Amino acid sequence: MKKEIKKISSGHNACAGCGQLSAVQSVMRALDKDTIIANATGCLEVTTTPYPQSAWSLPWIHSLFENPAAVATGILAALKKQKNQKTKVVVMAGDGGTFDIGMGVISGMWERKENILYICYDTESYSNTGFQASGATPYGASTSTSPKGNQEKCQIKKSCDLINKTGNHLQKKDMIRIALAHDVPYVAQTTAGYPNDIYNKVKKALEIKGPAYIQILAPCIPGWGIKTDEAVEVGKLANQSNFYPLLEYLNGELISGGLNSEETAEKHKETYIKKQGRFK
């Protein structure tokens, strides 16, 4: 029997139960071996490539924190020069790399309508550097730069009183709407709670001509204050509570997912919040 090659191997040093690594496994199942990945600095890159080792068995390049979209553009240009239309180019980056520092180059890539699949693993904070708030951090979440009940440590002095009471006092940036505003033909949202949904969305995105954006909520064990066996459950609750609904847009039209009924959301909201240390 032919032995299946794992596209990302065990032996990486991510935290036990990491929601991001679990989501990556589902993404990798859907990728063909004729793929080149550009990966921004962040937990995914750091935990999978401690020199001289690598957990990746597909062509993979580490970009800076801010520029995997530009690196992907360069790869695509080189493939075009070689008249190669077969090899897929995929970006992988965290929410900090996507919502914040990488925004300008992402916008350029989408403006040029390049055939690149961009996947954002959304841990709702800068996990790799100690859980600082990002543009993806939801309202009320305690992070190391918006620490609830710890005025001493707060780095955003002006809003300290407010942060002290609530944790993060800013709303999460709506990256899905930003992608749609760029007329990205395939835009989807999912969570680490749904491995098959991730797989199906990646497969679909790869069939689309032009840019595609998939945002995957990736529960972070220490950053969210959850147990090592809870990332999948919390990923499911995020959808069921309507905090992070599954979404799929094709040419601007919602073709699957959307908000769950009020009744379903009400049933799951409290459990979603109470399970997480960052909301306590």
Ligand SMILES: Cc1ncc(C[n+]2csc(CCOP(=O)(O)OP(=O)(O)O)c2C)c(N)n1
């Ligand atoms: C220009 C620059 N600023 C800061 C850093 C330090 N840094 C490395 S990873 C990281 C946070 C990454 O956060 P995110 O993109 O959300 O990925 P995660 O670690 O959460 O998966 C930061 C701030 C850097 N590498 N480069």
Ligand code: SF4
């Ligand atoms: S800090 Fe969070 S995102 Fe990083 S490896 Fe650990 S669980 Fe995963």
Ligand SMILES: [Mg+2]
């Ligand atoms: Mg992150």
